[in-house]
Amino acid sequence: MYQTRLKGALNAYENRIGGKFKPDQRFYQKVNINQKRFGQLVRGEKPMLGFEARNLSTFFGVALEELI
Secondary structure: OOOOHHHHHHHHHHHHHOOOOOOOHHHHHHHOOOHHHHHHHHHOOOOOOHHHHHHHHHHHOOOHHHHO
16 A cells, blocks of 8 residues: 555554544644645645645654655
8 A cells, every 4th residue: 555755644643642643733733734635645635835844844843854
């Protein structure tokens, strides 16, 4: 199964925190992406926009280049 770069960053984040990441409204507000859009990005259904990549790289603590 194909894994998006965002899914890889999400898995790495879960390994760092030692548990499953369960986003809530605070997360969506912080990264300025809604729940549906975030799911589409994780699954690779939609291309990631620049501001989304920047916000997600900051939140997950990965280099921007790892997401694009």
